[in-house]
Amino acid sequence: MRVLMTGAAGGIGSMIRHDLRAIYPDLVLSDIRTPPDLGPDETFIAADLTQPADVEAALDGIDAVAHFGGFSVEGPWDTILNANIIGCYNLFEAARKKGVKRVVFASSNHAMGFYPRHQPIGTAAVPRPDSRYGVSKVFGEAVGALYADKHGLGVLSLRIGNVAYKPIDKRRLAIWLHPEDLIQLIRIGFEHPGLVYEVVYGASFNERTWWDNTRAFELGYRPKHRAEDFAAEALAAQAKLPPDPVGDYFQGGTFCSDAFTAKPPKPASAT
16 A cells, blocks of 8 residues: 655654554655655655645555645634645545545544533534634545545544643643554554545543544544543643633633633533
8 A cells, every 4th residue: 555644744744654654664755845854765745735736746656645734723714725725625636536545634623622521522513613723624524525425535534632642731631642543543544444434533542531432443443542641740730721711611722712702601510
């Protein structure tokens, strides 16, 4: 299987690309800029997601794509529009043209960020994005579903929490995803037989989770890493943070409180 990973120079790409290459030796890396630590034995193709010709060239001869490219945080509308919406559409359209078989799309918990933390949600919950960035991830999930159903791509959308080697605060105890567990989810997207279109949450074994990730387990996911092992350290760090009445109430955290102008939410105990 010849695999392309977009966003190879980004934070997630930098964490997983070497381990991913151990599984898929014919791994091609792509980004708008070259990773600063690119090795002589790594294959890299520079591509601007907003340029269809660039994207098609990067996908030439590719069997499966791990799409982590784009703008990874909240930003101005023009930035989100170009990198995450136009760029995402270009990726799926190029995949169709080039005969790609599988796409793993890096969606985000921010597609669902305006659910209260006390309200558990599953993959069938109606999207409630917390930002322009979150809106772009809802769009990406929709485009993935379209290309799966209309053009036969096998697509897995991962609503990723926070990818890191350990959770660093209370919120991340609920949404943390270890890079090793992320790679396991990517492998499900690439290798699970008969995959058409699925949405799962990108989270490790988090006892404080807000998400019902039953579908991921049905597809064979077995996370190896446990957030609660880091609970004491994460909660100590949380105690040093200032209170955020909006961000601490909603699942999206500070993405919700940024530029928030609605009525403040009532604490869960008062609802």
